[in-house]
Amino acid sequence: MPSYDAVVVGAGPNGLAAAVALARGGVKTLLVEANDTIGGGARTAELTLPGFLHDACSAIHPMAVVSPFFRTLPLAGLGVEFLQSPHALAHPLDDGSAAVLDPSLERTVAGLMIDGPAYRTLMEPFVRHAEALLSQMLRPLLDARRQLPLMARLGIYGLRSTSAIARRFRTPAARALFAGCGAHAIRPLHCAGSASVGIALALAGHTAGWPCVRGGSGAISSALAAHFQSLGGEIETSRPVRSMRDIPEAARAVIFDVTPRQLAAIAGNDLPDRFVRKLRRFRYGPGVFKVDWALDDPIPWRAEECRTAGTVHVGGTLEEIAAYESSVWQGRTTDRPFVLVAQQSLFDSTRAPNGKQTGWAYCHVPNGSTVDMTDAIEKQVERFAPGFRGRILARATMNTAQYEDHDANLVGGDIAGGANDFLQLLMRPFPAFDPYATPNRRIYIGSSSTPPGGGVHGMCGYWAACSALRRSFGIRGSGL
């Protein structure tokens, strides 16, 4: 077997980013992946009918566009094309209207009518410094000293609850729009800190839109893999790592793109008991239930704005969304879920045969739940798009168990790499100056269970690689 200086375990966006960063540092690196395909949460497949390409997990990629590490890579040259929709996000209401998050702050303000000025007061200072702020948010928190005033301002709003920020608005439309963004935190809307996720996603929308990728999210993974291989890296698929014995002995650093509980199971014997206990105490969040549709025609939204939006948040008012997200944390679902819908084929003709469409939708469910939410999700879409069900040619569904089967990191269906509760939102997997390092100088963790958390941006893997380059190879300097 050839000898490698470093091994990366897991070829999700963070594992791929870690592998690229190590190879760029001149370290001979092997990337091993348990599945027969690379990509983890960024994969595309014909899940319903031949010719219909569905994003099995991630679909919408503002964080990939603003990722400081991805920006240093020749992704466009490797076939990654981000496709923008006229509206980043639309949020329909029962009266047939819809609130809109537009890439332009001005147009969003104008569309929110009497709530426009309040939205401007909230977002404009962040939008003015978007690049600096987003780049800071994609670092470990303890690095925040670089942008202290900006981070302090973010803290004033972001440390509050989504409900509290939404109630600054007077109209149901503006309240619902912010509630939907905040619900991406996958926490009850009344929880402190949940607003930070809504603000970050709205800010990303005003900076980079909420694009999908031509041909599917898998194009990002393929590009990262091709770049890694062009730097001399090697990839082995269908190679699950079950213990440190599966790692070539010569490797001086091993970066795990896995969650803390998995790391404890794989490397527990090589780590101090106290550290392993901390890994095992890591908290996982709710799971998801997802439906992909092959459609005869576009979803017939009543509100015009939804027909030109890449993402549609379906769930009605702030109060309805808040009630559903709270029920999930209490271990229940209801027949009125908050549903996140993406309609990539409207903006990407490669996704479906001529004239046909795809639809992608999921809702949160309790961790490990096997409840079938297909009917509830479709009823919610039908509520704002009468006639929708008549356009379904085929569907594919995934519950939490099927997701964990698809990607072992999706523990109990948790798509965020761990619960975004207050502490884990700020510092994950637990407070530490270097959250990627472990007491064993050979072992690192760089999945979305580390800062800056979930999303396809590769920054967790990148920072983990920086830590490994520094500690295990004596190579300094991030350049970002």
Ligand SMILES: Cc1cc2nc3c(=O)[nH]c(=O)nc-3n(C[C@H](O)[C@H](O)[C@H](O)COP(=O)(O)OP(=O)(O)OC[C@H]3O[C@@H](n4cnc5c(N)ncnc54)[C@H](O)[C@@H]3O)c2cc1C
């Ligand atoms: C339904 C759904 C929708 C989402 N929507 C979006 C979205 O629209 N936009 C967005 O930015 N993000 C989205 N996400 C989140 C995004 O996919 C994740 O945050 C991201 O993929 C995390 O990357 P990762 O590399 O940390 O982990 P993963 O992508 O989960 O990759 C981990 C990899 O490690 C492998 N692995 C695990 N254990 C082992 C082992 N023991 N040995 C070898 N290999 C192993 C797995 O097979 C997998 O390939 C979504 C996720 C899901 C599931």
